[in-house]
Every structure is written in structure tokens, then in C-alpha cells.
Amino acid sequence: MKMDRKTIPIAHEKSGAFEFISTKKDELIGWARKFSLFPYPFVTACCAMEFMAVSGTPYDTDRFGAALPRFSPRQSDLLMVVGTITHKQAPILLKVWEQMCEPKWVLAFGACATSGGFYQNYAALPGIDKIIPVDVYVPGCPPRPEMVIDGIMQLQDKIARQRHPILTKDF
């Protein structure tokens, strides 16, 4: 079958110049966004100890621009779910996530946020991805600060590769 322009589905025509500017814009915005993450530390349990350690001086997330926590969901863009989320806490987590504005990312910090950890019972939510979408999972009980930094760097790569529409849905 001959592939011609009528059989390839295209939403609407875009010129090569538009594509070039659009990808360059995405790279620029991606670079800016990945180096200025404002985490909302949704801290519940033991992983908080490693969160404090990774924010402290020996490991320092400030080098990545991700140190300044914003305790209002309106002002933050990275929801770090640190620790076990129980069924009692789930509505609160969902409410905070919904209140955050786009663009937003979610980092599941620790085994409990990833899958419920070893609390497989009536009380613990078996992983936050049951209620909100997650971008990066950092396993560990609790994860070493180096693993958290690796998670943040992977998130930064993800942000750099993403599209960042700022004016319309295509640009």
C-alpha cells in the first residue's frame, strides 16, 4: 500500500520550522523546570529520616535545585510521598495531589509508597499508584540518600525529555 499523506493520520499540518522551535523550546523549559523543582514533602513515616538526611549537608538536594520545600500544593511541583500511606491518609493525599497545578510530578519515596512495603494488611494502601499516577519510584526501606538522589536525577531526565506545552496544547 502506498503511504501517502492522506493515509498517515496527522492532527494538523506543522511546518518543519515550527517543530524545530517547539523542540528547542521544550528543551529550554525542560532544563529550567528540572533544575528548579519545588518538592512538597508529604512526609508520614520512617523515610522521613532519610528525607531529612538527603536534604541535609552531607547529601544535599540543593545541588539539584530540589531543596526548597513548599508546603502549599499550589506552590510546589514535585509531590514526594515519603513513607507509608494508609487508607485513612489516602483522601488527604489525593486532595493534595489534585490541588497541585500542572506541571506536576510524583516521586514515590520508599517501599511503602511504591507498593505498601511489608505492610500487606487492612490498614496500608498497597502503593500510591493505586490512587495517583507516579513518575519515579525509589524503592528501599528506607532508601539510602544516594538512591533518592538517583531518583531525582532520573526524574530530571524524564522532565528533560518531556514535552512542555506552555501556550497552547501543541506549543
Added chain:
Amino acid sequence: MAGAHPFDRVRPALAPLARETSIAHGVLVFAIEPANLLALVRRLKDEFGFDLFLDVTAVDWLGQTPRFEVVWHFYSTQHKVRVRVKTRVAEADPTVDSLVALYGSARFMERECHEMYGIAFRGNADLRPILLYEGFVGHPLRKDYPKQHEQPLVPYRAAE
């Protein structure tokens, strides 16, 4: 040790209020009828100086009657010894007296015992769930509550 042990005074004085007394691993244990609880605890607190109420919990002896065993622990900051008080209540009417009038700390601990086992505390007006949430049905620490029976408050998303 030199001098009398505090248990030497407490045990004979309160033994009439109990079915049996014993000393287990350094703790004086009174096994009582539920009706004698307030009288015993009042005397423990006022006469013998057991001023710190440590804990109240229950044990579910599924298959036995009476089914539930409610266990209280007290500590005396003067004499530095502990006392355990135990009683049995039936599944049909698991009610015991509340200690909120004597100890403020009983409030939260009785709430937890109530939601986990279903023990009703007569006299505690506030038996709202404390560790569990509104809408949770059942008493999870009972032996017939399956461990993995979840009652999610937020419905799970569809898998992507």
C-alpha cells in the same frame, strides 16, 4: 532486698477483690470479675500509689468463653512496681467500666481498645475511632477479621 516489697502490702489487701492473684515476671497480677474493676483500681490509685496508668488492651481467645480478656497495667512512680489487672468478658456483651474518671490517659487508650476489639467502656463518652477511620466496619484485631480485608476510602484507579 532490705525492707518489705510493695507487693507484700498490696497483694493481701486487694486479694479479696480478685478471683486469683499471682506474680508473673515481676508483675503482680490480679484476675478479677468485671464488676470489681473500679473498686480495685480506685484503691490501687488512692491507697497504694499506682498513679500512672500504663495501658489497656484486650486479648481475643477465639473459641473460649468468655471470649475477650481485657488487660490493664498500672505503675507506681513511688514504689516503682507494676500491677496487671485482667478480666474476662463475653462476646455478647463485651462491656467493662471506663477509667476516664480516674486517669486522663484512659481516654485515648480505651478508644483504641474499643475500635480494635469492640470492647465497650461504660462511662467513656468519646469512643470514636482513633487509629481507624470513619466508615471502617469491623474490629480488625479480632481473630476472625482477615488481615488483608481492606476497606479503601478512595477507589483505586484503573491500571494504565
Added chain:
Amino acid sequence: MDMKLPNPIRPAFTTPQRDDTVIVNIGPSHPATHGTIQIVTELDGERVVRVDVHCGYLHRGFEKECEDHTWHNLIPYVDRLNYCSGLINDFAYCDAVETLMGVEITRRCKLLRTLLAEYSRVADHLTCVAAALMELGAMTAFLYLVTIRDAIYEHLADLTGARVTYSYGRIGGLARDLPDGWLERLEQILGQFDEFVGRVHGLMDRNRIFIERMRDVGVISTADAINWGYTGPILRSTGVPRDLRKDTPYLAYAELDFDVPVGIKGDNYDRYYVRMREMDESIYMIRQLIDLLRETEGQPICVDDRRCTLPPKQLVYREIESLINHFKLIMEGPRVPAGDCYVAHEAANGELGFYIVSDGSGTPYKVHVRSPSFVHMGGAHRMLEGYQLADIVPTFGSINMIGGECDR
């Protein structure tokens, strides 16, 4: 999403008492409510009139998990109770099971457990003070304390393999003995500790702003504290020297020389200072224990009792008796005679008690934790009512509520 999210709690009051008061909800996701606590307050301007404290947002079903695992398999769960000082929980639990089994630990194990318990207590107090100071804006003090705490974590990772949740205690002993050079590094860290904490003392103790915010705020009297079940540094800050390490000595505390610091008024400043002084006392105890430990060099760390201690691997691979012993201990768990027992240790927050009930098998029938933080939350309203909204932050920080312990 349009769906209305359910409210997991039922507050004690939903309508204000008067026309000019307002009800404000603080938490459970809030920077100052360490972990997750919800405080529903009724405010008259800035003054707190009534408070309803809700915990339970971290209830992870520890006691239900206990009924499904062997006595040994619970040690990681027990670690995560007061996760700031994981080793104290390990040892208190192991002590409870050992008491019910009638197992006596070796001298070297006793000394090492005491040293590690004090080391963990230092880490816990560092975390509490660091978080409390950060809430007040003293970021530098937080960074100093977290730096020294990180050194402690790395050092404990050399010994146990993990930084925060160690799972190092075993029934009848410990997982392994000290590696070479561990005690020398410990002495280095104690020196660094004095330096860092000295700086924090210099920044905070006579700081006008700190004193204004902490002195006479969150006051509780001794009678009130005992009525509401307070133990640990909070009770000691009211002026009574009640400490289980002195009153009912366990482990090696009877042989050590240490003081029990007490406060004067039972306010936030006293709680801060009691914790700082307790850290000094813990360091002093650790120094004594280092000398005592050096004398027991080469002695066994686990008691030679086949009911609970795993046989050495060389024997497991060669002898059928050791193989079966190992198999039964892992698969069925150590058999603990039927009965119940309550053992309490002085944890960083107060009396941490384990009430265990055994039916004679290798799996617990019931394990109940008497957690200090939970009981303290019951009386927290006594320290919050009557003060200002901004005082909730330092008062709450000075109570050191640890979610894992409070909600279990």
C-alpha cells in the same frame, strides 16, 4: 475529578462555641505536625480555645502483622515503631521475648545492647531537637545536628547494614559482633558530637528569640503529666526524676554512673534542655561502656541456647541436628512457653512497653505495644489550650510524637 472525598475523621466539635471564634484544621499533611497528626483547633484570634487531636494516619496494622509472623520475623516491624531510635525498640522487644522464654543474654551482649540503646537515644534526641529548631526557623542548628546524626547513621550502617531501620537485635543476642575499628570510630564521633552540639548550645541556649518562644509555653504540671500518662523527657521536664533506667534498672544500667536531668517548669524550653542534657549523659554512659566492652573482648554475643539462637553456619552445613534446628527456628520460629509478660524499657520518648501473649508456638498470639507517643497525644491538649496558634508548632515539636510509635 468531581467526586467528594470522604472525611476520615469525626471532629469532636464542628461549630464554634462563640460568635467570635473560628475553627481551623491543622494537618495531617503539615510541615510542623511531624509525621501525620491532625489538630482541629478553635481559635479566638490567635489564642487556642479548644483542641481536638487526631492521630492514626500512620496506623499500619503492626499488631495484626504480629499474629502472622514468627517471633524472629517481627524484628523488622518492631524497628519501625520509633524509627528515630530503632535499636531501642529491637532490644525492648527481644527483652520481652527473652523474659517469657527464660533466656539470659550474655554479658557482652548486655553491654553492647546498652551502648547501642544509648547511641540510638542520642540519634533520636538529635532528630527531635533538630526538627523542633527547624520549625522555629533555626535552619543552621538543624543542619549541624543532622550532620552529626548522619555520621551516627553511617557508623551504625557499618555495624548493622542499615542506616535507619537496623533489625539488629535477635532473641538471645544480636545479629553479629562489632567489626574491627568500630569502637575507635565511635570515639571519633563522640568528639565530633561535642563540637557540633556545642555550637548549637551557643546558638540557642541564651538566644532571646528562642527563650521568648519556648519559655513558659506549653507548660504542664507534674500532677497533670502523671494523670495524662506522660513519661520520659516530658515528665522529667516537670521536675520529677523518673527514669526506668534508674528506677527499675535493666540491661547494664545498674553498673553505670549517670544522672537523670530534670527541668523546672515543664515548658518547651525545659524539654529542649532536658533532651540536650540527656544526650550528654548518654555520651558519658557510652564512654563508660566502651571501656567495659573492651574487657569482654572475644566473649560470645549470642547465648548458646538452641531454643532461640541460630546455630553457626559451619555446623548447619555439616550436622543434621544443627540443620533441623536452623530449619525449625526459621520456619516455625522459636517456641515461647504459653503465658504473657509485660516488659518496659526507657525509650527516647518514655516508657516503651511490650505486652506479649504466647500460646506456646513460634508465632505470637498477641503483641501489644505500650507506646509513649500515643499516650502523650492523649494529653497534648493540656499543653496546647490557652496558648497561641504559633505556639502549637514548638510545643508539638517538643513532645516528639513519632508516628510509627503513636499509630503502630
